[in-house]
Amino acid sequence: xxxxxxLLSVTLxxxxxxxxxxxxxxxxxHCVYRLYLHxxxxxxxxxxxKLTSLxxxxxxxxxxxxxxxHAQHAKYGPLLRVSPNEVDISDHxxxxxxxxxxxxxxxxxxxxxxxxxxxxxxxSTTDVDYRAPRAKAVVPLFSTKNIRENETALYGCVDRxxxxxxxxxxxxxxxxxxxxxxxxxxxxxxxxxxQENYNGTSEKSSKLSASAFVDAxxxxxxxFYLPNWMFTWLxxxxxxxxxxxxxxASMAAVDRFVDDxxxxxxxxxxxxxxxxxxxxxxxxxxxxxxxxxxxxFAGTDSTGMNLATLCRQLALHPDKHEALRAxxxxxxxxxxxxxxxxxxxxLSAVVKEGLRISMANPTRLPHVVPAGGWTxxxxxxxxxxxxxxxxxxxxxxxxxxxxxxxxxPERWLDATPEAQxxxxxxxxxxxxxxxxxxxxxxxxxxTARLTLxxxxxxxxxxxxxxxxxxxxxxxxKGEKIELIWDGPVESS
Numbered sequence: 001x002x003x004x005x006x007l008l009s010v011t012l013x014x015x016x017x018x019x020x021x022x023x024x025x026x027x028x029x030h031c032v033y034r035l036y037l038h039x040x041x042x043x044x045x046x047x048x049x050k051l052t053s054l055x056x057x058x059x060x061x062x063x064x065x066x067x068x069x070h071a072q073h074a075k076y077g078p079l080l081r082v083s084p085n086e087v088d089i090s091d092h093x094x095x096x097x098x099x100x101x102x103x104x105x106x107x108x109x110x111x112x113x114x115x116x117x118x119x120x121x122x123x124s125t126t127d128v129d130y131r132a133p134r135a136k137a138v139v140p141l142f143s144t145k146n147i148r149e150n151e152t153a154l155y156g157c158v159d160r161x162x163x164x165x166x167x168x169x170x171x172x173x174x175x176x177x178x179x180x181x182x183x184x185x186x187x188x189x190x191x192x193x194x195q196e197n198y199n200g201t202s203e204k205s206s207k208l209s210a211s212a213f214v215d216a217x218x219x220x221x222x223x224f225y226l227p228n229w230m231f232t233w234l235x236x237x238x239x240x241x242x243x244x245x246x247x248x249a250s251m252a253a254v255d256r257f258v259d260d261x262x263x264x265x266x267x268x269x270x271x272x273x274x275x276x277x278x279x280x281x282x283x284x285x286x287x288x289x290x291x292x293x294x295x296x297f298a299g300t301d302s303t304g305m306n307l308a309t310l311c312r313q314l315a316l317h318p319d320k321h322e323a324l325r326a327x328x329x330x331x332x333x334x335x336x337x338x339x340x341x342x343x344x345x346x347l348s349a350v351v352k353e354g355l356r357i358s359m360a361n362p363t364r365l366p367h368v369v370p371a372g373g374w375t376x377x378x379x380x381x382x383x384x385x386x387x388x389x390x391x392x393x394x395x396x397x398x399x400x401x402x403x404x405x406x407x408x409p410e411r412w413l414d415a416t417p418e419a420q421x422x423x424x425x426x427x428x429x430x431x432x433x434x435x436x437x438x439x440x441x442x443x444x445x446x447t448a449r450l451t452l453x454x455x456x457x458x459x460x461x462x463x464x465x466x467x468x469x470x471x472x473x474x475x476x477k478g479e480k481i482e483l484i485w486d487g488p489v490e491s492s
Contacts, residue, residue: 034084039382045081046072053083053225061222063469066362066392073393079379083225086386088364090393092400092422094376098367098387099429103128105367105374107431108386110224113231114217114472119290122434123298134283134291135434137276141193142437150192157187158445160201162453169455169485174462176206177311178481181446182304183208188442189299189435193273194261194292210300212250215479217297221363221471258292295435301473302360303439306425307446308481310354312466313407314451315459315483320409324350325451332452341448342441349409351443355425356395357407362470364388365427392470394422459483 034051035041041050048055059065069088073080078091089098098105107126114124122138125131140146147154161184168175183200186208190198200208223231262285265274273295274288314321327346331338341347366388369381381387396404400418401411411419426436433439450456462482468474 038084040081040085040087040385043079043081043087043379044076049082050084053086056083056086056225057223060225060363060471063222063471063475066359066364066390066470069364069390070393070396082364083386085384086366086388087381088393089376089387089389090397091377092389092394092418092424094387094389095421095424095428097374097376098389099365099427099431101429104429104431105370105387108366108368108388109228110226110366112228113220113224113226114294116290116294117286119287121291121294123294133280134277137280138193138273139434141273141276142435144437147192147438147441153191154188154441155445155449157184157191157197157201158442158449160184160187161446162449162455164201165450165455166453173485175483176480177483178304178308178476178479179206179208179211181307181311182211182214182300184307184446185303185442186210186296186300188303188438189295190257192438193295193299195272196261198257198296208300209250209253210296211479212244212247213254214297214301214304215475216244216247216251218301218471218473218475221473221475222469224363224472225366254293254296255289258289258296262289262292298433299435299439302433303442305360305474305476306355306358306439307443309358309360309466310350310443310447311450311456311483312461312481313354313357314350314447314456315461317407318457320350320407321451321456324409324447325454328448328452341444345413346409347444347448349412351440351447352412352423353407353409354443354447356401356423357405358425359392359395359468359470359474360425361472362390362392362468362474363472364390389424391424394424397422456483458485460486 031051035047038050046055056065059068069080069082072082073088073090078089080088080090082088106128109126111124111126112120115121116124120127120130122131122134161180164183165175165177165180168180180201183203186198186200190196198210200210203209220235223234226234262274265272265278267278267281269275270278274292277283277288277291278285314324324346327344328341331341331344366386369383369385369387371383373383374381374385374387395401398404400416400422426433426439460483462480462484463478466481467477469477
């Protein structure tokens, strides 16, 4: 009997065994290809990561992706293969090519998992032609000039937050600064961009009404790297099988605010965020509402985390709080020589160090190598490879930032060029955070007013460590960052 006849006989008599053998052979061949023959096979990384994206999906889901990848970089070096077709780079010299020069590389398809209600957003879209007119319409609202013209309203939001902190401190001796910072953030975003205050700092409940809405979008980051079709089915299944009344109520509250805002905004002549989008003339109101909801989420979450981190660090370091307060008081007493707060060196150092250590957005920002490929430090990446950098990796690089986990504002008073180039809190280039000017202004204003009020004096932290889920937007385990004042609470 010939070989062909033998194989045919085995196939017919033992089909399951044959199928198993063929499948095993194909899997083995695929593994050999990915380990030894793939165009990225020369780039080091964990064997499982080279073989399958499941390694990355798993660590993304459980929320330790950034720290696990950080440990792998210590083992393998600055180039790390984190999935069969994806490389993480822990070198700030890669930032210009990936994110800045000529607009940088295009965003990876997985960003579309952050689409909302079936609509792309200015953040989530990978389509340059879709984003360009929408971003151009609203970018003027984020200019330094526009923000400065609205300083009085923004300071009003800050002052209400400071008064609420004083009130909660006096009444209970405990303040959840994460909730309070989120409340300020949503008020500042809505006041400046919508010309209508959400009034989060005036809410009487212990949790901001928009918090569960924000947390639901944060949780999307667990599945950030999934193919969009898989993410869509998974999201649908979770909504059907695991409904959450608290989250639904929070989403309904935000929907009511946005619906009312957009419906009463005229299609012509309004200078707020939805008005500028409707001036384009080709956007449905449903999409305008989605863009507004996306802004509420992003502006509330990241700035809330950053400010809460600053409050916590100033409580942990009373000497730095006093040094900052001395600078601010001297500036207040300078009369005609008084400076803009964003020019004050120690305040600037405190804010920047808070942003470095906060980890509001710790994970990678993957982009796609364009046609023709890309060569970085002698290593060639073929077209279609996903490459990216992360704030966690860059900000906790001990070579550039000695004692990287320590809050040391002084490191920014005479920062090295490498430190400046490694700062990645808002991303980089044309696709960096569109609201970074507004977010930074909020942090300066709030940090200055909180410090001048002396409300943080005598505070101790409620948690020795703030643990986070390292998703695209970090999530604080326990959903609170508390400051506590022991004994009788003096008025500030």
